[in-house]
Amino acid sequence: MSVLEVRNLTKRFGNLVAVRDISLTVAPGELRAVIGPNGAGKTTFFNLVSGFFAPSAGSILFAGRDITAVPAHRRVGLGMARTFQITEVFPELTVFENIRIVTEVAAGYRLRPWLNRTEAAELRRRIDETLEFSTLSGKAHRVVGELAHGDQRAAEIAMALALKPHLLLLDEPTAGMGDQETYDITQLIRRLHKVGKLTIVLIEHDMRVVFHLADRITVLDQGGFLAEGTPQEIAASPAVQTAYLGQAA
Amino acid sequence: MTAEQRKHLSVLAAIWAALIFAPYWMPLFGGYTALGSRVLVLGLGAMAVNVLLGFTGVLSFGRAAWFGLGAYACGLTLKFLAASTPLGLLAGTLVGGIAGAILGILLVRRRGIYFAMVTIAFGQVFYYIAFQWQSVTGGDDGLRGFERQPLDFKLFQIDLLHNDLYFYYFVLICFAVAIGLMALILRSPFGHTMIAIRENERRARFLGIPVELHIWIAFTLSCFFMAFAGALYALLNNFADPRMLHYSLSGDFVIMAVMGGMRRFWGPLLGAIVFVVLQDYLSSVTVNWMSFIGILIVFIVLFFPRGILGLARRRSTA
Numbered sequence: 421m422s423v424l425e426v427r428n429l430t431k432r433f434g435n436l437v438a439v440r441d442i443s444l445t446v447a448p449g450e451l452r453a454v455i456g457p458n459g460a461g462k463t464t465f466f467n468l469v470s471g472f473f474a475p476s477a478g479s480i481l482f483a484g485r486d487i488t489a490v491p492a493h494r495r496v497g498l499g500m501a502r503t504f505q506i507t508e509v510f511p512e513l514t515v516f517e518n519i520r521i522v523t524e525v526a527a528g529y530r531l532r533p534w535l536n537r538t539e540a541a542e543l544r545r546r547i548d549e550t551l552e553f554s555t556l557s558g559k560a561h562r563v564v565g566e567l568a569h570g571d572q573r574a575a576e577i578a579m580a581l582a583l584k585p586h587l588l589l590l591d592e593p594t595a596g597m598g599d600q601e602t603y604d605i606t607q608l609i610r611r612l613h614k615v616g617k618l619t620i621v622l623i624e625h626d627m628r629v630v631f632h633l634a635d636r637i638t639v640l641d642q643g644g645f646l647a648e649g650t651p652q653e654i655a656a657s658p659a660v661q662t663a664y665l666g667q668a669a
Numbered sequence: 670m671t672a673e674q675r676k677h678l679s680v681l682a683a684i685w686a687a688l689i690f691a692p693y694w695m696p697l698f699g700g701y702t703a704l705g706s707r708v709l710v711l712g713l714g715a716m717a718v719n720v721l722l723g724f725t726g727v728l729s730f731g732r733a734a735w736f737g738l739g740a741y742a743c744g745l746t747l748k749f750l751a752a753s754t755p756l757g758l759l760a761g762t763l764v765g766g767i768a769g770a771i772l773g774i775l776l777v778r779r780r781g782i783y784f785a786m787v788t789i790a791f792g793q794v795f796y797y798i799a800f801q802w803q804s805v806t807g808g809d810d811g812l813r814g815f816e817r818q819p820l821d822f823k824l825f826q827i828d829l830l831h832n833d834l835y836f837y838y839f840v841l842i843c844f845a846v847a848i849g850l851m852a853l854i855l856r857s858p859f860g861h862t863m864i865a866i867r868e869n870e871r872r873a874r875f876l877g878i879p880v881e882l883h884i885w886i887a888f889t890l891s892c893f894f895m896a897f898a899g900a901l902y903a904l905l906n907n908f909a910d911p912r913m914l915h916y917s918l919s920g921d922f923v924i925m926a927v928m929g930g931m932r933r934f935w936g937p938l939l940g941a942i943v944f945v946v947l948q949d950y951l952s953s954v955t956v957n958w959m960s961f962i963g964i965l966i967v968f969i970v971l972f973f974p975r976g977i978l979g980l981a982r983r984r985s986t987a
Binding site for chain 2: 492494496502509510512520521525530531534535538579583591635
């Protein structure tokens with residue numbers, strides 16, 4: 421069964437059709453990149469999938485279940501985690517505290533006035549595991565707001581990871597980053613995908629990142645579907661080159 | 670044990686030693702035992718205010734409503750229902766806490782300044798009820814005709830009324846139990862969600878935290894602590910009056926929390942010490958004592974926005 425299936429999704433803002441009749445299917449363990457020039461509708465598409473906008477038409481299925489009408493924060497509970505273009509963390513808390521809150525919520529402890537020894541130890545183990553996986557162990561007790569941009573983004577991805585999601589949605593994970601930071605984040609996402617076996621959908625501007633990471637790429641243009649295929653197929657597609665790659669070159 | 674934990678424990682030991690021996694060292698600095706009791710009770714109130722203000726990030730400015738409700742419920746219980754100090758405390762805590770839980774349902778969808786205004790408005794409703802309902806509350810003259818009863822342990826009794834020292838230790842034990850509970854809650858997974866809401870409500874919501882429910886629980890807990898402090902205050906004074914419900918007392922609690930440091934557990938207690946001691950000293954010198962506290966609070970907000978304890982932290986990390 422597919423993790424995510426989008427059927428004929430359309431979103432209109434007044435007269436403007438931001439997303440027009442998009443369909444796609446993401447298989448378990450797949451890393452799908454959604455690309456397109458500015459104004460292609462990537463971010464709107466992302467907000468539809470994560471539930472921030474309600475679609476004007478079409479439906480969204482998550483693990484076979486129709487979630488079109490499920491609000492965004494409930495989708496989190498179903499196993500869909502997302503990051504934001506502008507990093508959303510708890511900036512005045514440490515990396516450890518950020519991850520701890522998420523891990524506790526994911527473990528269903530959010531209303532608990534205390535934890536017993538076994539629970540606390542298990543929780544600690546999971547937090548350490550997340551920190552290690554995202555190579556943040558050394559910065560665990562630094563305040564997130566004081567970290568470099570790339571590390572803040574890594575912390576945000578680690579928070580999404582701590583939710584143990586079935587599907588991870590990454591909104592321009594390398595936006596506004598330098599080369600080294602972009603490389604580090606790309607490595608982290610690669611590890612999530614290859615080692616963590618996570619299903620990931622990301623939208624991204626940086627073509628090096630996209631072609632390095634993606635199993636399959638979906639190209640949008642002016643709100644509509646343009647092409648879908650492996651990175652090689654997309655790179656070879658004349659339609660994509662005219663609409664997008666040609667423009668960037 | 671790490672160096673940090675050791676430091677933390679020694680600070681805690683110092684705080685509790687200072688509180689336990691307060692009746693013996695305070696007189697050296699012109700203090701007296703009843704003043705110590707007053708500091709503890711108002712400090713507990715300020716810490717309860719801070720559960721919302723500092724740890725959940727909710728602007729709740731009408732906290733005196735629950736404090737005063739606790740005070741009146743305790744006084745009325747002692748006067749009309751049962752001559753028992755523990756029962757008075759229990760009744761005060763329950764009445765204030767349950768009223769807070771019910772009215773809290775109407776409040777939790779409000780945010781920021783709207784939340785602040787509605788909490789103040791609720792407080793003023795209780796104020797005018799106490800002010801007008803002369804036959805029960807004593808109106809503007811306040812509620813008199815009750816006094817704290819001795820603690821009865823069958824074999825022996827502890828006279829809380831005439832012995833200030835005994836009463837101080839009674840208040841200290843109540844204070845310790847209440848803030849012990851408070852600390853437990855703040856360190857729990859639930860407490861962490863309160864901090865998450867304070868830091869970034871939108872992010873908290875998209876972790877799947879039902880923010881309104883958590884704010885309501887925090888609000889209700891704060892109301893119970895407030896009412897408990899209020900009931901102790903009625904016992905301290907053997908008196909309850911409408912000013913215990915008034916928004917100006919709410920303001921005093923906020924001043925204590927801000928002065929001491931809202932982000933720190935002990936901050937509001939420190940603020941209460943400074944506030945109450947200054948008030949005690951200055952009010953014997955001038956009726957305009959509040960203007961001096963006003964100058965101090967302006968100074969602190971301008972130069973130490975994290976309060977007195979916030980300053981201590983910056984020094985220690987620098």
